[in-house]
Amino acid sequence: MSPRWLGERVPRLEDTKLLTGRALFTDDVDLPGMLHAAFLRSDEAHGVLRGVDVAAARARPGVVAVWTAADLGDYWKPGPLLVPPPPIAGIVFNAATQVPLAREKVRHVGEPLALVVAESRYLAEDALDDIVVDIEPLPAVMDLEAALAPGAAVVHDELGGNLAARARQTKGDWAAARARAHAVIARRFRYDRGAAAAIENRGVVAAWDARSEELTVWDTTQAPIPIRNGLAGMLGLGQSQVRVVAPFIGGGFGPKIMMFYPEEVLIPWAAMRLGRPVKWIEDRRENFYATTQERLQIHDAELAVAKDGTILGVRDRFLSDTGAYDPYGLTIPINSQCTLLGPYAVPNYDSEFTVVFTNRPIVTPVRGAGRQHGVFVMERLLDLAARELGMDRVEIRRRNFLPPDAFPHDHQILFQDFRPLVYDSGRYAEAMDQAVAAIDYERFVRVEQPKLRAAGRRVGLGIVSYIEGTGIGPYEGARVTIEPSGTVRVATGVGTQGQGHFTTFAQLVSDVLGMDPSKVQVITGDTREFGWGTGTFASRGAVVAGNAVHEAAIRVRKKVLALAGAVLDAKEDALVLECGSVHVKGAPERAIRLGDLAVKANPLRGGVTPGTEPGLEATAYFGPDRGNAANGVHALIVEVDAETCEVRILRYVVVHDCGTVINPTVVEGQVQGGVAMGIGNAFYEQLVWGENGQLMNASFMDYLLPTALDVPAVEMRHTVTPSPLNPLGAKGVGEAGAIPAAAAFAQAVEDALQGGIEVLEMPLSPNRLFELMQDGAA
């Protein structure tokens, strides 16, 4: 059973459908009698909802139904709290989850006020214009510090203030560390909000079959099983009466998680009420304020260092924007809090965050999920410390890396999965060495940069380390079945949004069952195929679902060998699984095809040994004890145009360690794509709000995604430190590219400008860089 496919660059099996336009996306679902929905949304960020008059909309020809909050009756309920607060001593958490349609108050621009269902989307949108809304505007809560001040407008009146949560985690004794420090670096850092901006907007199609009493929902979700379970509860149906299908999904990046968005909750309800299928497809402008977003945090952080650069401790106090509601709990700020520690030995740590309600759209994880902020703060502090101590920036990092024998390393605080933050494995200095060699650090700093600077060019280098907590529980499952045709079917509960699961899971099965991956058919994201699991998030698909797939395949192999041994009259250890059949070692003519064996495993007549399970099929689950710690180094060289303040990336090197690599092509694709998003976060993407809470750049004309002209080819290196926490040794990679890019970018820009400015905020547009350069010159 030597791995043949594990680690191979198998071209993706799902590509053909996608390339020829035959893949089913949610908006491709077309059902007889289908109606179309549109939502009326609030133009106000904060206000008292005095009335929503839908009489004219109801009277419009082609309109089938119009509902406001008042029409929903008992079905109007705030959404579920998706992630409860972790058991941190002294934690404060005020839950306020989103509502299906606003009632009494509106709390962010884009909050839905009414649902129109009509014979076509065009007619539904016409009817939106017929609705008259009366909102008495209130001051919008936008600034995180002002929101907490006495007298501020309050987003949730019943809470009496805008505090969503507060939690402090500590280890060691920060005060003592600070007292004996050679230097203390203290700064304020700001990381602003952006959009996930998957190219496919969200969508939901629901159909109720009154005869079979079954509800089918096609949903652009990363987590179909929790959505099924939740919808069944809300609609008073059994879980087996609800089928949620996450077909091909055009990018997830976080916001398509099990959100129970208003649309997700209302479209199935509407389909049941009307007895006709209903489709809702989000448009891009809606996506800018009705889909969740991330990233505004303000950190006041201090780093205490010894004279030789050794980290003595870190203190951090930060504000985190949760928007108008906080259904996703504290995942983001806890990720920030934990990820800040990075690959370093930090003996003393005192971190407290305060989460604030504002009149902006809801915050939930977006690729990185708070980890960016932690990396940005720590790496910037180290850069500033190195400058103050007159040390090399690589040297100060090397001095503080946890050594390879430090594992498992317990940071003595809790991670987002409520488990202790314990790193499983890593070779951090080695990753740094590789990056230093790849970017040719010494030569650049000593030879190239001085030469280019002498020629008037502003070139700079950035090099940073990071940890990405990945592969968290609780669990995933998979079922592997050999069909009579000889095809192997793999069903798993996770949804897939382009990560290549159809291929990587097939590779895992192929090795175990001795067949070509093209003979393995993977089904994801259909609750009728597999009904247990949580979803695709936190870089956990390959780790958690991957190990479940692998284990299920191993169990099927055992069944194959047991039955084949009986059929071929041979000992199990004398059997060989190869090319879709089993034969006796040294006697290739004594063989049976797996498909034929599957038929024999399901006898129609005769007896079986009591306890025999039919079929060549097995189901397995995997739940890790805790998450993994993937790690890496990003290094880049930039050139700043002093006239336009454009920053051009000349080289970008990533060294990453995600443990065992199932398919290097897929992993490199994830990293390259993640870096593109990281570059966007660092330099192009920022949601801009007016003081009255209006989003002022809700289109791709004004909100700039990186294009092919902005993203360089990333030069990639791997180190492989398998995780001891799962049989495959995998760690996960989905978010790695996006996490450290801003920190590396900031260091490189500073370096290019020879210390003339300090970059303490992200993103850094050309405009903002110009301002900083003006300030620096003043």
Next chain:
Amino acid sequence: MTVQQGLAVSLTVNGSKVERTAEPRLLLSDFLRHELGLGGTHVGCEHGVCGACTVLLDGEAVRSCLLFAVQADGHAVETVEGLAANGDLHPLQAAFHETHALQCGFCTPGFLMTLVPFLREHPSPSETAIREALSGNLCRCTGYKNIVDAVALAARRLASDAPAAARA
């Protein structure tokens, strides 16, 4: 706005004659997707920036979300569904597959339809030219590198196939 009268539209789609009626305000993208069932043309922004809905109109790449169906009257439209002739992938499609130039695949049809006329007009493009050609299409998954590689690979293949095709 009131319900509008349908107008007769007659066009060629992927080589087949199509005759329908369409409201004047019906977008070409919606017409292709929902009237003709050609779901491969994707809609990502409805304002002409992302490029996912790109199709060919008389051989030129256009944004189908910026055109009305009635504007295609009398013209020839080609969509991604028409690209793989006789079930064989077009060299661009094959190159995308081999270089892992797609992840979620939602933007992919728009990239392909942008690139067909580009490669016709620029049979051996430089990397810079390729990147410029791609810059009107947004991809959120791949970071573009593999798409650039795919275009270069397809260009090489098309160039080496061209003499054979000419002989045939």
Next chain:
Amino acid sequence: MIVEGDYTFAGTREAVWEALLDPEVIAHTMPGTQEMVRVAPDRYEGRMRVGVGAITAAEFQLAVQLVDVVPPERYTMEIDGRGRFGFTRGTATVNLSPDGAGTVMRFRADMQVGGKIAAVGQRLLDSVSKMMTKQGLEALAAEVKRRLAG
């Protein structure tokens, strides 16, 4: 969004004042105004249509409440406009002072814009409002001139 400036009319303060508050004149001179009715001595209601970038004809139901009216010196307008493309609201103050034979009008409007028009038209709002202000003032000046001539 702040729109402010001054403009000199060739006419007396009283003539300018009268023109400024005449709903007929407002309807003719304010760009995009479809209809303007004085529903009470200090209140106007009407409809107005503006184009901002991709939004070519955003129609607003407009209500203007006059406060702090001191003829012929100054008044303040509380403006509330709403429509399918969003809303606009705020206050505008107008001060008139004699300047030789003419009248100088100083105005300052502090307006908020929300909804679609703010979300997708932001880059153009400033220039559109400046352009509309300029057109309106020029039309108003022509109207004042016409009245004086008549």
